[in-house]
Amino acid sequence: MAKRSRLRVRAGIASTLLACGAGSLLFAGGASSAVPTAASGSVLAQTGQRSLHNTASLHITARARAAGALKATDSAHLHYISASGSLLYEEGAAVGTLPGSMRVHFNVGATLSGSFTIYTRGGTITGHGSATPHGSGVYESFAGSLVVAGGSGHYAHAHGKAGLYGTFNRNNYALVVQTVGTLHY
Amino acid sequence: MRWSSRPWARSTTKGSTATRTKAFSGSKLPPLLALGGCLLATCAPAKSVAAPGAHAASTATLSAAFTPERLGGRTTLHFGFAFSAPAGQVPSPLTQIELRYPNNLGISLSGLGLATCDASTLQDLGPNGCPPDSIMGRGEAYTGIVLGTTPIRENAPIAIVRAPDQEGHVSVLFYSEGSTPVDTHIEFPGILLPANSPFGGVVSIGIPLVPTLPGAPYISVIHLHATLGPIGVTYYEHVDGVTLAYTPKGILLPKTCPSGGFPFAATFNFLDGSEARGSTAIPCPDPPKKRKKRH
Numbered sequence: 001m002a003k004r005s006r007l008r009v010r011a012g013i014a015s016t017l018l019a020c021g022a023g024s025l026l027f028a029g030g031a032s033s034a035v036p037t038a039a040s041g042s043v044l045a046q047t048g049q050r051s052l053h054n055t056a057s058l059h060i061t062a063r064a065r066a067a068g069a070l071k072a073t074d075s076a077h078l079h080y081i082s083a084s085g086s087l088l089y090e091e092g093a094a095v096g097t098l099p100g101s102m103r104v105h106f107n108v109g110a111t112l113s114g115s116f117t118i119y120t121r122g123g124t125i126t127g128h129g130s131a132t133p134h135g136s137g138v139y140e141s142f143a144g145s146l147v148v149a150g151g152s153g154h155y156a157h158a159h160g161k162a163g164l165y166g167t168f169n170r171n172n173y174a175l176v177v178q179t180v181g182t183l184h185y
Numbered sequence: 186m187r188w189s190s191r192p193w194a195r196s197t198t199k200g201s202t203a204t205r206t207k208a209f210s211g212s213k214l215p216p217l218l219a220l221g222g223c224l225l226a227t228c229a230p231a232k233s234v235a236a237p238g239a240h241a242a243s244t245a246t247l248s249a250a251f252t253p254e255r256l257g258g259r260t261t262l263h264f265g266f267a268f269s270a271p272a273g274q275v276p277s278p279l280t281q282i283e284l285r286y287p288n289n290l291g292i293s294l295s296g297l298g299l300a301t302c303d304a305s306t307l308q309d310l311g312p313n314g315c316p317p318d319s320i321m322g323r324g325e326a327y328t329g330i331v332l333g334t335t336p337i338r339e340n341a342p343i344a345i346v347r348a349p350d351q352e353g354h355v356s357v358l359f360y361s362e363g364s365t366p367v368d369t370h371i372e373f374p375g376i377l378l379p380a381n382s383p384f385g386g387v388v389s390i391g392i393p394l395v396p397t398l399p400g401a402p403y404i405s406v407i408h409l410h411a412t413l414g415p416i417g418v419t420y421y422e423h424v425d426g427v428t429l430a431y432t433p434k435g436i437l438l439p440k441t442c443p444s445g446g447f448p449f450a451a452t453f454n455f456l457d458g459s460e461a462r463g464s465t466a467i468p469c470p471d472p473p474k475k476r477k478k479r480h
Contacts, residue, residue, distance in 0.1 A: 086291040108293040136347055138299050
């Protein structure tokens with residue numbers, strides 16, 4: 001679900017118009033501060049710095065339906081906070097496309113499954129996922145998938161799917177998580 | 186050798202140490218069939234031991250316990266199976282066990298099975314040839330056969346070791362070694378699979394048929410008891426070039442007890458095609474007593 005907003009699209013001189021029309025935008029490897037924009041009506045992009053404002057500007061003021069898609073690659077290093085039975089609660093820093101902090105509650109059994117919340121500058125992203133552990137020894141790897149089910153702030157309507165990979169340290173329960181997928185919001 | 190700063194490794198349970206030590210001392214005994222197996226003078230001729238009706242329909246009971254049982258704490262799981270048959274007979278040989286354990290049981294957080302032992306190592310060298318950090322538990326099986334009309338019983342120690350994953354699933358190997366009267370050792374795999382609530386997983390164990398004498402029946406399991414946890418298990422870690430011994434943490438119990446206790450269930454399949462089921466629940470521990478206020 002996208003929100004309606006008054007859009008002003010700006011881009012650098014060297015940049016190109018990212019997208020237009022009703023489609024969604026794809027920011028590969030972008031940062032969370034990158035504001036995804038799209039307009040369902042005519043789109044004018046203002047190019048250049050302010051010195052070029054009058055010479056090469058494309059300007060719009062239109063009510064548009066903004067829908068973003070962020071191809072995100074993130075990783076998080078989580079540390080143990082508490083446990084009960086096979087349930088673990090961990091948190092740590094996340095870096096990559098959506099930097100911030102991450103908290104997870106997950107069950108360590110025949111499969112790994114749980115829920116997560118990513119706290120970013122633009123809001124929170126929540127979801128759940130599951131993965132199958134592989135290997136043995138102190139470090140156990142896993143691979144699976146996650147589903148983004150919602151969020152708050154900028155990501156209030158976030159949804160998407162992603163691959164879920166990582167390792168689990170069976171000594172100190174430290175978790176390294178990598179996610180690769182597309183976030184729609 | 187120094188001891189780790191982790192909890193100290195304790196000696197095995199009183200009374201069972203000697204048996205385990207002897208059984209796992211590393212001296213390998215030849216396979217049963219190579220030597221004819223039966224060492225007792227009471228062995229009956231093969232013709233008569235193969236008589237039909239030696240096995241009877243089996244009933245199974247399942248038992249389980251935690252030691253200690255403290256919610257939110259670490260524990261060792263004790264589990265046991267027992268099979269009954271009419272007097273003078275033994276149950277049909279087991280071929281498959283599926284043991285379901287409760288949801289939210291922190292087996293994967295136990296620190297057990299940090300190393301693996303493959304089947305060939307276990308076969309050739311026994312548990313003593315495996316990395317110490319692969320030992321996850323120990324136990325004992327009480328087996329039997331009926332030769333003619335003579336029931337013969339045998340105790341065989343069991344070791345449970347962590348094995349390399351099988352088809353993407355966490356895997357363990359069970360190793361059992363008997364010496365008297367039947368001289369044999371067997372190993373069989375168990376694979377950890379997901380299970381539906383209220384269970385957290387199922388250990389699927391395929392049990393090989395253990396021959397005795399040519400034409401004689403296979404060995405039957407009468408009862409089995411094993412532990413999964415740190416009791417009697419010592420691990421080692423390398424810190425600053427020094428090897429330190431420690432006791433693994435143990436299975437982590439949840440902070441709350443499920444209604445009705447911790448449920449276990451098992452399905453047993455036998456060579457004669459029959460199936461038996463057993464279930465039990467470890468009762469919730471009594472809540473800690475509140476201290477009386479002093480006035």
